[in-house]
Amino acid sequence: MLYVKNLHKSYQSGNKSYSVLKGINLSVADQEFVAVMGPSGSGKSTLLNCISCYIPFEQGTITLGNKELKGLDENALAKVRNEKLGFVFQDFMLLDGLTIRENILVPRIIQGKVDLKAEKLADQLLSLFGIDHIAGKYPADVSGGERQRTAVARSLINQPLLILADEPTGNLDSKSSRAVIESFENARNKLGASIFMVTHDSFAASFCDRVILLKDGTVYKTLEASPGCQEEKRSAFQDRLLDAIREMSNINSDQTATGGI
Amino acid sequence: MTTLKQLEKKLQKADAKMAGLYLFCNFISLLLITAYSAMMLSPTVLLVLPEGGDSRKQMTAIFVLALFGCVVFTIYASGLFFRKKAKQLGTLMALGASGRQLLPGLLKEVLLLSSFSCLAGILAGFPFVALLWNSFRLFLTDSAQMVLKFDFKCLYLSAAFFVIVIACSCINAYRYLKRTNIMDVMHEEHRNEPVKELGTWCAPVGFLLILLGAALGYFSPYAYQKLFSAYSPAWLNLFYAPVFIGLYLIMLHTVVHGWSSRRKHPYKNLIARSMMKFQGKQTVNNLLVSTVLTAGTAFAIFYIPMISVGHSMEVNSRPYDYYYHYRADQTVFDKEGISALAAKYDLAIKDFKTAPYLSLAMDGIDTIEDEGRNFHYERVPFLMEGKFFSETAFETLTGAEISIAPGNYMAISNTDETALYYLNSEAEVLTNMATYDSLPISFAGYTHYDLLVSEKGYYVLNDNDYESIAAGITPEWAGNAVFFNIDGKDNYSLAEDFFYTFISFFGPECEYPSYYDRVAKYQAQQAGKVYWGDTEQMTQISYLEPDTTDFRYYWTYMPKIRILDQTDFLRTFSVFLMMFLFIAIICSLAAMIISYTRCMTIALNNRYVFEDLKRLGASPAFLKKEIKGQAGPVFQIPTIVGMTAMYLLYMLLMFANDGKLTSGEIGGMAVCLLILIFLAGIYYLIYRYTVKNMCRQLEV
Numbered sequence: 001m002l003y004v005k006n007l008h009k010s011y012q013s014g015n016k017s018y019s020v021l022k023g024i025n026l027s028v029a030d031q032e033f034v035a036v037m038g039p040s041g042s043g044k045s046t047l048l049n050c051i052s053c054y055i056p057f058e059q060g061t062i063t064l065g066n067k068e069l070k071g072l073d074e075n076a077l078a079k080v081r082n083e084k085l086g087f088v089f090q091d092f093m094l095l096d097g098l099t100i101r102e103n104i105l106v107p108r109i110i111q112g113k114v115d116l117k118a119e120k121l122a123d124q125l126l127s128l129f130g131i132d133h134i135a136g137k138y139p140a141d142v143s144g145g146e147r148q149r150t151a152v153a154r155s156l157i158n159q160p161l162l163i164l165a166d167e168p169t170g171n172l173d174s175k176s177s178r179a180v181i182e183s184f185e186n187a188r189n190k191l192g193a194s195i196f197m198v199t200h201d202s203f204a205a206s207f208c209d210r211v212i213l214l215k216d217g218t219v220y221k222t223l224e225a226s227p228g229c230q231e232e233k234r235s236a237f238q239d240r241l242l243d244a245i246r247e248m249s250n251i252n253s254d255q256t257a258t259g260g261i
Numbered sequence: 262m263t264t265l266k267q268l269e270k271k272l273q274k275a276d277a278k279m280a281g282l283y284l285f286c287n288f289i290s291l292l293l294i295t296a297y298s299a300m301m302l303s304p305t306v307l308l309v310l311p312e313g314g315d316s317r318k319q320m321t322a323i324f325v326l327a328l329f330g331c332v333v334f335t336i337y338a339s340g341l342f343f344r345k346k347a348k349q350l351g352t353l354m355a356l357g358a359s360g361r362q363l364l365p366g367l368l369k370e371v372l373l374l375s376s377f378s379c380l381a382g383i384l385a386g387f388p389f390v391a392l393l394w395n396s397f398r399l400f401l402t403d404s405a406q407m408v409l410k411f412d413f414k415c416l417y418l419s420a421a422f423f424v425i426v427i428a429c430s431c432i433n434a435y436r437y438l439k440r441t442n443i444m445d446v447m448h449e450e451h452r453n454e455p456v457k458e459l460g461t462w463c464a465p466v467g468f469l470l471i472l473l474g475a476a477l478g479y480f481s482p483y484a485y486q487k488l489f490s491a492y493s494p495a496w497l498n499l500f501y502a503p504v505f506i507g508l509y510l511i512m513l514h515t516v517v518h519g520w521s522s523r524r525k526h527p528y529k530n531l532i533a534r535s536m537m538k539f540q541g542k543q544t545v546n547n548l549l550v551s552t553v554l555t556a557g558t559a560f561a562i563f564y565i566p567m568i569s570v571g572h573s574m575e576v577n578s579r580p581y582d583y584y585y586h587y588r589a590d591q592t593v594f595d596k597e598g599i600s601a602l603a604a605k606y607d608l609a610i611k612d613f614k615t616a617p618y619l620s621l622a623m624d625g626i627d628t629i630e631d632e633g634r635n636f637h638y639e640r641v642p643f644l645m646e647g648k649f650f651s652e653t654a655f656e657t658l659t660g661a662e663i664s665i666a667p668g669n670y671m672a673i674s675n676t677d678e679t680a681l682y683y684l685n686s687e688a689e690v691l692t693n694m695a696t697y698d699s700l701p702i703s704f705a706g707y708t709h710y711d712l713l714v715s716e717k718g719y720y721v722l723n724d725n726d727y728e729s730i731a732a733g734i735t736p737e738w739a740g741n742a743v744f745f746n747i748d749g750k751d752n753y754s755l756a757e758d759f760f761y762t763f764i765s766f767f768g769p770e771c772e773y774p775s776y777y778d779r780v781a782k783y784q785a786q787q788a789g790k791v792y793w794g795d796t797e798q799m800t801q802i803s804y805l806e807p808d809t810t811d812f813r814y815y816w817t818y819m820p821k822i823r824i825l826d827q828t829d830f831l832r833t834f835s836v837f838l839m840m841f842l843f844i845a846i847i848c849s850l851a852a853m854i855i856s857y858t859r860c861m862t863i864a865l866n867n868r869y870v871f872e873d874l875k876r877l878g879a880s881p882a883f884l885k886k887e888i889k890g891q892a893g894p895v896f897q898i899p900t901i902v903g904m905t906a907m908y909l910l911y912m913l914l915m916f917a918n919d920g921k922l923t924s925g926e927i928g929g930m931a932v933c934l935l936i937l938i939f940l941a942g943i944y945y946l947i948y949r950y951t952v953k954n955m956c957r958q959l960e961v
Contacts, residue, residue, distance in 0.1 A: 054355065054443040074441070075359045082357020093352045093447065097275025098268070106268065110358045114263035154356075 001194055002028040002051065002162055007060035009046055020046045022217040023060070028162065033188050033195045035205040037245065038214035044198040047214070048166050051196065052085065053077045065161050082110055086155025086193075090167035092147045094139040094154075100146075101126065101135040104153045111158065118157065125153035128190065129183045145176025152183040156191060163187065165197040169204045181207050202245065206238035213244055220248055265358070269366040272349060279345045284378040286338030286858065287426055290331040291382025291419060293851050296390045297324055298418040300843055304410045309810050309836040311800065316837060319560070323844050326557040327851060330550045332425060334855055337543060339429045341862060342371075343437055344450050350437055351447030360438035367438065371430040379423045386419070387411065393846065397839045402831040406809055407839065456516055456541025464514040470507030475910050477503065479917060492634040505549075508902065512548040515898050516541045532874070533890025536867050547859040548898050554852035555903030555944075559937060561844035563911055566932035568834065571925035575711070576826045581612065581744040582751055584712050585763060585820035586648075589617075590736035593766040596745075602762065603747065606755040613745040616654035618719070619731055620738045622692040622780040623647045625685045643692065643784035645685060648740065649720045651727035658742060659710050665723045669705035673719040676709045677923040684718040691722075694780065696733040700726060712744070712821065716775040737770075756825040763820055764804050774802050774815035810834060849940065852899060853947050860892045864955040867891070871959045884961040889952055896948040904937050 009021040020043045028034045036044050050057045053069055062069040064084055072080065086107075087093075094103045101122055108118045126132040129149040134142050139150070148168055155163045165184070169177035181204050187193040197208065205211045206225075213220040221244055225237045273280075300306055301324055310316045346367075353363060394409050440446050478501030482493035514520075516537050537544055587593045594602070596613050603610050625644035630636050649670070652663050665671055670691070672684040686704045693699070702722075713719045719742075722730070731739075747755075777799060782792035793799070802812045813819060813833045831838065871884060879887075911933070915926045922930075955961075 049444055052355070052443075056441055075361060078354070078357050078359035078362070080357075081355065085357075087355055089355075093348070093355065095272060095349060095352060097272045102268075102271075106353070107356045109263065109265055109268050110353065110356055110362065112264065158357075 001030045001032075001065060002026075002196065003061070003063040004047075004051065005061045005063075007047070007050060007057060007062065009043075009050055009055070009057040020217050021050070021057070024214075024217070024219060026212055026219060026222075028194055028196050031188055031192050031194055032210065033184060033197070033208045035197045035199055035208040035211045036214055037199060037202070037205055037211055037241070038220070039249070042214040043217040044214055045166060048164055048196070048198045052087065052164050053081055082107055083158055084161045086158065086160040086163040088148065088151045088155050088163065088165035088168045090170040092139070092144075092151050092171075094147055094150060096139055099136050099138055100131060100142065100150050103139065103150055104157055106154060107158045122153070122157060125156055128186055129153050130179070143176065144172050145179050148172060148176065148180045149183050152180065152187065156187055156193060159191070161194065163193055163195045165195060165199075167199055167201075168197060169199065169201050174203075177201065177204060202238050202241045205241055206234050211241055213248060215248055265362060266366065269370070273370055276346070276349070280342065280374055282858070282862075283338050283342035284374060286334055286341075287375060287378035288382040288385070289851070289854050290335045290338075290426070291379045291422060292386045292389055293847050294328065294331055294422045295383045295386025295415070295419040296393075297327055297844070297847050298415040299386055299390050299411055300394070300840060302412050302415040302418075304412055305406070305408065306836060306840050307412075309406055310840070312798075316564070316841075319564070320840065320844065323557045323561055323848065326553050327848055328422070330554045330557075330848075330851055330855065331422070333546055333550045334851070334858075335426050336429050337546065338858075339371075339426075339433050340543075342374075342430075343433045344452075347437065347446050347449030351443055351449070354438075354443050354446060364434070364438055367434045368431060371434050372427065375427050375430050376423075379426055383416070383419045383423070390843075393843060394839070397835075397842065401839065401842075402835045404808065404832045404835045405806075407835050454542040455539050456513060456545055458517050458538075459510075459513060461514070461518055463510040464518075467507040467510030467514065470503040470510065471906060472507075474501050474503030474505070474507060475913060477501070479913070490635060490637055492636065494634065504906075505553075508552055508906075509545065509549055511902060512545045512552065512898065513541075515548065515894050516544050519894075532870075533887050536863070536870060536887075536891060537894065540863060540866060544859065544863070544895070547855055548895065551852045551856050551859075551895070551899035552903040552906075554848045554855070555899045556907040558845045558848040558852065558940065559904050559907035559933075560911070561841045561848060562936055562940070563907070563929075563933045564841040565838050566936060567911075567915075567926070567929040568838070569830065570929040570932050571923075572830055573827070574925045574928055576823055576830075579712055579821065579823055581712060582746045582823045583759070583820065584742070584744050584822075585818070586618070586740055586742040587766070587818055588620075588737060588771060589739040589741065591767050591771060593763060599745065599759070602759060603755055605758070606752045608752055608755055609748040610745045611748045613743070614658050615741055615743045616650060616658040617739060617741050618648045618650050618654065619727070619734055620646050620694070620740060620779075621649050621730060622694050622783070623685050623688040624690045624692075625687045640689075641784055642690065643780045643787070644688075645717075646778050646780040647685060647688075647691075647718055647720050648742075649691070649722050649727065649730075650742075651722060651724045653724055654727075655708075655721045658744065659713075661708070661710065663708055663721055665705060665721060667723045667726055668701065669703050669723065670726075671705050671708045671721045673710050673713045673721065674707040675711045675714045677919075677921070677925075678707060678709075679919050679921075679923050680714045681707070681919075683716050684720075691730055693730050693732070693734050694738050694783070695735040698730065698732070700730045702726075713742070717778070717817065751824045753824050753828055756822045756828075760820065760822060760825055761807065764807055767804070767818060771818055772802065772804055773817060774800050774811070775817045775819075776815070777817070808832070810836060849943075852903075853944065856895050856899065857947065857951050859895050860951045860955055861958065863891045863895075864888070864958045868959060871961070881961055884959070885952075885956060888955050888959065888961065892948060892952050892955060896944055896951070900941055900944045904941065908933065908937065 004024055004026045007021050007024040008019070010017050010019040024047060036047060038044050046055070049055045051062055064080065067080065069077070069080065095106065098106070104122045104125060105114055105118065108114045123132070126135050129152060131146050131149050131153065134146055139147055152168070163184070168180055172180060184195050184197070185207060188195060197204070199205050209225055211223045213223070223240055223244055226233050301320055310320065350363065350367070354360070391409060398407050437446060478498065481497050481500045485491070485493040485497060519534050600610055622643045623645050624640060624642045626638050627641045627644055628636050629639045650658070652665055655661070655663055663671070670688070672686060674680055674684060688702055688704065691700045691702050708721060777794045782794060785792040800811055800815060802816055806812055810833055813829070871887070874884060874887070912922070912930060915930070916922055
């Protein structure tokens with residue numbers, strides 16, 4: 001459903017050009033929950049921002065559904081963002097002047113299709129994520145976890161092909177993180193959503209079907225969870241993840257040490 | 262809420278507080294610009310400030326500075342508004358709203374906000390002017406000339422500024438929505454604006470550039486005239502540009518390096534300096550604008566002491582209480598008449614002295630205007646009128662001995678020799694305008710007597726030469742000068758009575774200003790031209806308005822009466838003085854508001870830094886010190902640099918006028934210094950108020 005092929009992206013700082021993504025290849029299947037992990041500077045957020053069409057990229061292709069994103073004009077990209085993608089940000093990005101319910105409806109309002117059906121869906125999402133009791137409140141009056149669940153609900157209002165989540169648990173305590181991850185699971189299991197999440201949190205990643213480890217702008221390793229969702233299996237997957245991360249870090253330090261010699 | 266329009270409306274309502282600062286900045290800018298232009302183009306001011314005169318030029322120059330300041334201020338406010346708005350715009354764009362969808366709503370919002378704030382500012386400008394001007398009239402001085410009149414053409418300037426504000430906000434709106442990197446838009450609010458770091462060389466280079474710009478800007482018109490024999494074009498003012506570059510470098514040094522030695526105390530003010538550096542771009546811009554406006558304030562306020570101290574010293578140093586002169590064909594009171602008038606006020610006169618003079622035509626070098634801006638010099642036989650005493654008459658009048666060789670003449674200057682501009686030192690022929698007999702003559706230098714300095718200069722001739730050229734002269738080309746003192750303390754009522762009675766003796770043939778020259782008129786007529794003094798360019802004065810500035814300042818036969826000049830000075834020059842006081846108030850208000858707004862923005866933008874410092878255990882005293890470290894430079898630097906630079910520039914101007922500083926100028930500059938100290942005190946109070954508000958906002 002999402003195909004990324006040979007993606008390259010670099011940033012310019014003064015006269016110097018820094019290559020951040022160096023030929024990334026990956027895919028996300030329908031109803032799959034995929035996480036991307038990696039150390040700071042590995043290119044996780046840049047990858048997500050490229051897929052989100054928030055920043056332009058130089059080389060490669062991104063195909064969502066059957067649509068190639070490169071070459072689309074700003075209006076077409078906006079349409080993709082609105083109809084095919086849902087977004088969850090680390091710092092929530094809710095609009096402070098709107099209530100929780102109104103925030104959930106924003107993508108529909110942008111689409112110009114707020115009808116009874118949409119309102120009913122918003123109410124269902126509120127109820128699904130356990131935030132129906134704060135529907136009339138403003139973001140400033142609710143907790144971080146509730147704000148992030150609002151953002152998850154908002155990402156689903158247009159029933160997109162893919163939800164893109166950038167460090168969704170980064171600003172949350174463990175209890176709220178758990179609630180947000182459960183929201184994603186609910187979204188996948190009950191609404192058939194596909195999720196692509198960037199995270200630093202191995203606990204959050206251990207709920208995913210697949211975790212892609214990025215290092216220095218390339219895919220270092222892909223780990224797949226064993227089927228099923230029991231706590232034991234999740235915990236074992238988290239251990240495998242931590243091992244892989246450790247291995248990646250060791251290689252990194254070895255390289256540094258060798259370089260030093 | 263089902264449409265994007267409704268959503269935007271709700272968000273706008275919720276963002277009213279965020280828009281508050283933008284509304285305030287626009288409102289203040291338009292209020293100040295409207296107020297300034299309303300006064301600058303008011304008939305009240307234009308009728309008094311002479312066309313083409315220095316005071317009008319200064320008024321316009323400071324207006325340009327204020328305009329520059331307000332333009333930068335509104336661009337800043339607009340940028341600030343959009344930075345705050347960016348998170349909202351970015352979120353909507355991230356969720357799939359296209360620029361095309363958002364543009365109409367955003368444009369409508371900024372147009373509404375800008376229009377509302379600008380129109381409110383324009384409307385408030387007029388009551389503001391009326392309130393301020395009438396307060397001057399009520400509490401400081403009043404005269405018939407000070408009645409406030411508006412010419413609503415000033416609204417063109419406000420309208421132009423209004424268009425700038427609208428254009429700025431629309432361009433900003435368009436710029437934001439056109440950005441392709443949505444992440445940048447979303448995080449715009451937290452984006453730092455570090456200023457480009459230059460070395461410590463920028464401070465000394467800045468000072469050098471200021472000096473260079475001041476010298477180049479001042480002297481280039483003279484050099485141009487000398488080199489090209491043409492009036493200097495307006496673009497020569499661009500030579501002042503290094504002053505602004507120099508100021509910018511000094512502001513940059515303040516923000517990047519600070520003024521305390523970092524070698525000795527590398528960690529001193531580290532946090533305050535780094536906070537300032539990372540918001541550097543806007544801080545440097547704000548400091549520059551505030552400095553320029555503070556300099557404008559100083560320039561405007563200096564006008565008052567420089568005029569009044571010099572005038573006061575001149576009046577007090579006069580050796581006689583009364584001096585007047587009159588044409589011989591006019592019958593004015595004699596000694597007995599004056600004694601009788603004084604007796605009405607139980608006073609007597611003493612030291613009565615009178616001496617005759619001749620009004621003779623002098624030849625000399627005239628500036629002849631060619632095509633375009635070019636000119637050339639040419640000797641003309643009837644250049645100007647001069648009033649000539651004989652040696653004996655001069656001695657009788659002044660008590661000073663003088664000896665002039667036959668065929669020579671001396672010009673009477675003041676002791677400081679600062680009034681040489683009006684005197685002709687190049688005459689070779691004098692002509693009796695009744696007989697057209699002429700006398701070859703040579704300039705033999707200056708003699709001094711302060712009381713006899715006037716626009717139509719006085720000269721002294723050898724007694725025999727005087728006798729020979731006086732032959733056949735008619736009364737209209739002759740006159741008498743008179744001095745006397747009051748025995749005891751003079752009385753203002755007597756002075757006023759004397760003045761009005763004196764005017765009543767004169768016929769309409771003497772109802773003209775001092776720079777109306779009968780000899781120059783003759784020269785123009787001989788050349789078949791219309792004398793410029795008979796055109797509309799000439800200031801009209803009237804016996805019916807003896808208390809106006811024009812009459813008292815320019816009437817050819819205006820007597821010098823010590824008590825009248827002392828008492829009526831403020832009233833006579835009220836429009837001049839109050840206009841410059843008004844300008845100073847406008848500029849200082851603008852500077853203070855800009856500094857205050859900048860400090861509050863710094864507090865707003867660095868809130869998270871202060872919160873982190875609190876978490877790290879910083880005490881309230883430490884936090885307050887850091888707040889002062891932010892607000893201090895924003896107020897101190899414009900005050901110190903703006904005031905010092907203008908003080909030195911003013912001294913340079915005074916010195917460059919005649920190559921010396923007169924006692925009046927030194928006295929005036931001393932008073933200017935006191936005023937600056939007072940003004941700095943007001944800035945300090947505003948600084949204290951600002952720090953208090955920053956502490957409140959940051960909950961320190």
